[in-house]
Amino acid sequence: MKTSIKRLIALATLLALMGTGGLAWYGNRPLQIEPLPKTLNVVPGTNLRSLSAMLEREGVVGNAQVFWLLGRILGKAGTLKVGVYTLDRPLTPLELYAMIQRGEVSQAMVQFIEGWNWREVRAALAAQPMLKNESASMSDTEILQAIGAEEDHIEGLLFPDTYFYAPHTSDLGVLRRAYRRQHEKLMAAWETRAPGLPYRTPYEALIMASIVEKETGVAFERPRIAGVFLNRLRLDMRLQTDPTVIYGLGERFDGNLRKVDLQHDTPYNTYTRAGLPPTPIAMPSEAAIQAALNPAKTDALYFVARGDGTHVFSSTLDAHNRAVNRYQRDQR
Structure with a gap:
């Protein structure tokens, strides 16, 4: 109720300003920003309403609703650019909108999303207009050498996170960080790993973490998924995980994994080849790395998707086939 009243008051205020020519007065009146300089972080996903609310919380604008309504009237909703903005002088609401619309950032940002592969990272870097895409x-x-990596393959070696950078700097600096x-993250997790794991090196754990990352988006399932795959490794069973097959297909994958794809041998096809694939298949998150190095204790050897993001785990092939019939073949 209080929020609705506040919005009505703001709307009435703005309408009154408009009715008296005061809209131009509000838009051109310097905001009382204290203290200066002030830093604003406009993150990905910020819309006009959340921006206005953030500005009110930070003491930049006195009334988020008035600022939001001004932006709506001026058509600013789809023109916000993410980044870190430094306010080092008094600004009017119109000047503030213009700054964020033009992307006059003191620091820009790029996001690497967990589960992305290297091809997607390169596309994200190329899409950054304020980053030198060297x-x-x-x-x-050459990139591996430039960032100081000793590995032979870059896949999985980057930590998924939001990276801030000064405009017009090299993307190699972002990749190096x-x-x-x-x-x-990997070495810290390796030091606290569970005993008896069948990994010879931290890199093998990173490969497993990337598979776990791609197999489930449900955080609490990651240790159990890792436990299943580790059980299979110990028994010399093939991992038979679709994400590795898809990775091996590369750009040939059209979004539909077919039986012939499962039979098509590549170094990453864990249906045709035993053990881990030769490299990670994506950027694993810290949680996936922890799951690979501290898996859940389970006797399960199989799992199948329920269709809601979670999985049914089974310790025998018969139980697994029943779960497949129920959740995948709709034979209830």
Whole structure:
């Protein structure tokens, strides 16, 4: 009720301003921003309403509803650019909108999403207008050398996170930070790993973490998924996980995984080849790395998707086939 009243008051205020020519007065009147300088972080997903609310919380604008309504009238809803903005002088609401619309950031940002592969990372870097995309003309080997990596394959070596950067700097700096963070996360988790795991190196754990990342988006299932795959490794069973097959297909994958694809042998086809694939297949999150190195204790060897994001786990093939019939073949 209070929120509705506040909105009505703001609307009435703005309408009154408009009726008296005061809209121009509000838009051109310097905001009382204290203290200066002030830093604003406009993150991905910020819309006009959430921006206005954030500005009120930060003491930049006195009334979020008036600022929001001004933006709506001026058609600013779809023109916000993410980044870190430094307000170092008094600004009017119109000047503030213009700054965010033009993207006059003191720091820009790029997001690497957990589960992305290297191809998607390169596309994200290329889409950053304020980032020098120096890696675009480099081979993967050259990039690995430039960021100080000792590995032979870049897939999975970057930590998924939001990275801030100064405008017009090189993307190699972002990649170097992402590589170092992933290395630090992996080595820290390796030091606290459960005993008796069948990994020879931290890199093998990273490969498993990438598979776990792609197999489930449900956080609480990750340790159990890892436990199933580790049980299979210990028994010399093939992992038979679709994400590795899809990765091996590369750009040939059209979104529909067919039986012939499962039979098509590549170094990443865990239906045709035993053990782990040769490299990670995506960027694993810290949670997926922890799951790979501290898996749940389970006797399950199989799992099948329920259709709601979760899985049914089974310790025998008969139980697994019944679950497949129920959830995948609709034979209830």
